[in-house]
Amino acid sequence: MGGEGQSETREAIMEATYRALCDHGYASLTMQNIADEFGKSKGLLHYHFDSKEELLVAFIDYLLAGFEDDIASIEGPPDERLAAFIERFVVANGDERRALHLALLELRAQAPFNDRFRDQLARSDAIVRAAVADMVDEGITTGVFRADTDPDALARVVLAAMDGARMRGLTIGDDTYPAAVRDALITYVLDDLLVGAAE
Amino acid sequence: MGGEGQSETREAIMEATYRALCDHGYASLTMQNIADEFGKSKGLLHYHFDSKEELLVAFIDYLLAGFEDDIASIEGPPDERLAAFIERFVVANGDERRALHLALLELRAQAPFNDRFRDQLARSDAIVRAAVADMVDEGITTGVFRADTDPDALARVVLAAMDGARMRGLTIGDDTYPAAVRDALITYVLDDLLVGAAE
Known part of the structure; x- marks a missing residue:
């Protein structure tokens, strides 16, 4: 169950990254842009990925x-x-x-x-x-x-x-x-x- | 004669840009890098090109x-x-x-x-x-x-x-x-x- 939730969260983060990349492009993309699309805090994003490169x-x-x-x-x-x-x-x-x-x-x-x-x-x-x-x-x-x-x-x-x-x-x-x-x-x-x- | 000197200067700037791009890559390239390769002041570079984009x-x-x-x-x-x-x-x-x-x-x-x-x-x-x-x-x-x-x-x-x-x-x-x-x-x-x- 925990694993399921975990993988759903990652899927949601990937979809948010997709939308953020489409909207902002690669060069000016920030973790905040992705968090905004994700609809959750930047802190939660950092809980899953240490850095923007990692993500x-x-x-x-x-x-x-x-x-x-x-x-x-x-x-x-x-x-x-x-x-x-x-x-x-x-x-x-x-x-x-x-x-x-x-x-x-x-x-x-x-x-x-x-x-x-x-x-x-x-x-x-x-x-x-x-x-x-x-x-x-x-x-x-x-x-x-x-x-x-x-x-x-x-x-x-x-x-x-x-x-x-x-x-x-x-x-x-x-x-x-x-x-x-x-x-x-x-x-x-x-x-x-x-x-x-x-x- | 003046035109000749002008075009030689531009040629020298282009060659300096070539070397600066090879050494520094595009993303971190500065007018100062190009001026350094040019062996002249950044001011002279700006006399020929208003901006990095222009150059x-x-x-x-x-x-x-x-x-x-x-x-x-x-x-x-x-x-x-x-x-x-x-x-x-x-x-x-x-x-x-x-x-x-x-x-x-x-x-x-x-x-x-x-x-x-x-x-x-x-x-x-x-x-x-x-x-x-x-x-x-x-x-x-x-x-x-x-x-x-x-x-x-x-x-x-x-x-x-x-x-x-x-x-x-x-x-x-x-x-x-x-x-x-x-x-x-x-x-x-x-x-x-x-x-x-x-x-």
Whole structure:
């Protein structure tokens, strides 16, 4: 029971952090902002997390775990799953995830200077990359993708392209970028890998 | 003559900014750091640039112009030029450009909140993208690339993939990322576009 209450409190803190990051951005975020969204005292926040860094490390973990679950929940044949995965990166103007992705971009820019942020991102990159590589692998086994496809190499190029497209879209204020790169990736990468497309 | 001295001073300030950014990173950079690298007073710096933001906008311009000149200077057949362009994004550990790219990543993360940074990056994206699209276009005209290739779509996916690869490499501390994505991009995108590769 105590454990249940504890985990509900942590969940509530994570949701409050999400809203505070969306409203204030990463650079000016304070524990007070999070406490305000949490609707409880800053003291209670500090009871659960010693520092803002501690809380943000837990938040990255929470967010990445959500993204990883999201990928695991995609169903269908491997080529459709891969296309659905790519779709998750497409953030349009007005999208409620946009503010979060802006805050995440700032947080990622700090990762080279923060070992704990970097380790979290590295761990997640490995998990997500393996999930994409598994889709490709399954597609080879079931005869959807060409047998000479390297699952990890393909996973890296897909991840990098969609990540870069989202970053460019956000940083230059061009919301057409992610969708344009998605289409190009499907035309110039995925379609060419389909068995029977070309040999 | 006066104009010449003026432009030499600006060039010296830009080089000092480059070194100061590499040494201190973006977040903690001060006008004093730049003045120290410049070897002149902060007052002289302020004579040329009203504020740090003013100076950084000029620096982004300087850096992007250098990158654009760099691309324009690549020679050879279009497919080789495209491969050489991709190579510019590969930053390895120990690379002297690494510190600069870390600082640039922080600066880009500020672009969504800074109209002038964003406009500079958008302008540069358009120029670089057009240069890559021109290589593809020339490749189609000279019969190197397949005629059904969309130059702008291809330029976007190449730029996004290499940008994302560099960002992932820097933020998760995996210096093999850019080279791995370069290889995958050549195998799964560029090679498939060559006339005779597949139809």
